[in-house]
Amino acid sequence: MENKLDTKYTYTEKKDTRSGFGDGLLEAGRRNENVVALCADLIGSLKMGAFQKEFPERFFQMGISEANMIGAAAGLTIGGKIPFTGTFANFSTGRVYDQIRQSVAYSEKNVKICASHAGLTLGEDGATHQILEDIGMMKMLPNMTVINPCDYNQTKAATIAIAEHEGPVYLRFGRPKWPIFTPENQEFEIGKAWKMIEGTDVTIFATGHLVWEAVEAEAILRAEGISVELINIHTIKPLDTEAILKSVAKTGCAVSAEEHQFNGGLNDSIAQTLIRNQPAPLEFIGVDDSFGESGKPEELLEKYGLNAKNIVEAAKRAISRK
Template sequence: MQENHSLAGAGDYPSRGNIPTRRGFGEALLEAGRKDRSVTGLCADLTGSLHMDLFRDEFPERFVETGIAEANMISMAAGLAATGMKPFAGSFAVFATGRVYDQIRQSVCYSRLNVKICASHAGLTLGEDGATHQMLEDIGLMRGLPNMTVVVPSDYSETKRAVKALVEHEGPAYLRFGRPPVPDFSRDEDGFEIGRSIELHAGKDVTVIACGVMVWKALEAARILEMEGVGVRVLNMHTIKPIDRLAIVRAANDTGAIVTAEEHQVNNGLGDAVAHVCGENIPVPIEMVGVEDSFGESGRADELMKKYKLTTEDILEKIYLALRRKY
């Protein structure tokens, strides 16, 4: 595996404002459809929520509105892929993975078909819709499937780059993004390569490995500790599977302690994946920021992130703990 990008300085990543990642998905799908006539869209009655109406309006002949029939949607996508098309099937994360797991396992992954499962409204940041819709187990469900690639971009711009990469990627893939506006800070010049992390901040004392909305919070923590003289390496692990093993091993070797951060259950998500790599190669103290084996609840996104300990302050607390264990 190639080395990850190395980009020093958290100041290189100011926010350009808050934009929903789902908007990045919709815009990138439209751009992909203009360039590649094999790109096809399918959605289960959530077209506006995923901004797939942009694709539908310009390419109605390549779009299928399945209605509230997610299992049928995945089966249709598998059929389209078998004919050489590149289907992007979109729904909320709780429906796109949990409701249709059997179809994904049998029709997509077992058959190695080129279906992209695109899931919006994941995690606690879904907010007021509550525990039944706040999918916190989807990364684990998808990374456990043979042949599946799992991608969790950090912001609007990276979501657009992820879609472009997935158009060229052959095989089953899961793309996870969210509902609310979040800081847009990533840079086009960083590129996007599936399976290759991006180092956003250099540091030799501890490494924070984050995905999705937690990447920005990891950068915030790095900026705070930089003023205290603590060097925090920040890795944007946008691909959970295949995970960037080389970057993880190098971070463990260089810094001697790791903190993971994800808007997902700590069980079976990014933290588990990182711990597995370290356990096989270079055991170091690892602390995990994530949901601790519980369901969510209804509330504002910011309130929920605070209650379930998914804030910058919680990352800082785990960094201090990891440093104490290191020494």
């Protein structure tokens, strides 16, 4: 399906970001024999089957015992292994926060916590399986790197990159099929924002699935004569503050967009960066102190104000406040 908007980024295929993780994990395993994988009874949902098939002796089915999985992963690092844990984002964080804090972050263990079905776009499974607080929870932990890629290609590249990164990582991705619009075989640099489109009137910072919504918003705004600088913040911690400040110094205002609560996530990080360095008008796109619900991904983005239309409106509000 060809994108109908006149965007600078188009797509011909949709694929889930969790498949990017699965394919990236397999490639990381082929490159480094120390890469191992642990799964909490969700091999199919996490797309870990190919790794299990090719490296059965390096795959551990832990069952529905997420806390034990994190503890075992931390132990495996002592022997030089690079463990990737896999379950839903809700169960990767809230259910096991104590184990992550004590056994991984505090202990600085080289564990890669890989979290699928994040945000609202999990869809029909509803609020008990969706999570909108995970970025904040993980970002607050010292020593933890937090990454939220935007499409299949970027998720695959991020998965390969974190295998080479020493230290705890939280990698967040999703369930729905989403446009593939970033380059294949791209280089993924942890902590480095990607300026996708250069502009002068307003900066849009976006992460995860909302990067595509921001791409569509840029096309709408450009058609109205508004010049947007679009920056993909795939790494939320460490944050590329230099790129943020440089862009806002040029445009004078910004929008921050994420599939997460206002509090604790990218919005919070952008706001703190601007307040501490160069205050400027900033509008948030996110969920305002609410749980999710069941529904199709597109319907939920519409209801909770996370789609391209909402980003367009936020950009205009930010510009009006300059």
